[in-house]
Amino acid sequence: MNKSSDNLNEKEIDDLKYFAQILGNIKLDGNSSKSSQIYALLRQAIIWAKLQPGSPINEKALAKSLGVSRTPVREAIISLCNEDLIDIFPHSGIFVTNVSRGMFVEGAIIRKQLEIAGVRHAAQHATVTQIEDLYTLHYKAERLAKREAWNEYVAVDDALHHEISKISGFKKLWRMIREAKAHVDRLRHLAAPIPGHLGNVQEQHLKVIEAIELGDPDKAEAAMVAHLDYSHEMMKELIEEKFSTIDD
Missing domain, CATH: 1.10.10.10 (Winged helix-like DNA-binding domain superfamily/Winged helix DNA-binding domain)
Structure with missing residues (x-):
């Protein structure tokens, strides 16, 4: 430098x-x-x-x-x-920019719809090798969660969602998801991990992967929706608890 x-x-x-x-x-x-x-x-x-x-x-x-x-x-x-x-x-x-409730909510809504489309297509097109890659990322994240290696965990969490979007076959999907969830990610880093949160996320990720492995788009969508709804609800609670002065 x-x-x-x-x-x-x-x-x-x-x-x-x-x-x-x-x-x-x-x-x-x-x-x-x-x-x-x-x-x-x-x-x-x-x-x-x-x-x-x-x-x-x-x-x-x-x-x-x-x-x-x-x-x-x-x-x-x-x-x-x-x-x-x-x-x-x-x-x-x-x-x-300041953290904004409006941008968080908008980003969460857009991200959810994009991830639903991605996981449904992933369940219909995933190969054995791609499913193995998802499990590898999942277990890597599990080890990081146990070590409470927060930044490394978030990177692997992103890699897992990225891999699902790649499996879907939509080339621009991850770029759009990444942009949509930017303000969700900001809040995630500002708030620091909540006790027990990563364990719940790991269980939810596993259900998503298992549904993809079954080739069942409906189960994959339900698992992804449950995961994102849980994560976004946790972030809403954090906004109220830790960011009372957050912009609207």
């Missing part, structure tokens, strides 16, 4: 140090565009609550910290703005 503070004022130097702390010793590679890599870095930092709701984003300091021009940073910020993860206020600044 480029730590040079040339041409930065005192506030921007502070922001440079802040981004270095948040993003760590990140070096962009040449395998994909700089803007797409910066987008992924910022998105994860927002979803994982490293960049808290309302946090300012200093475009110049961020570009300096990553050793790039402001153009790819601006492109990444615009993409995140389109996902309602960043707000741009002309003459005021750029900020991480």
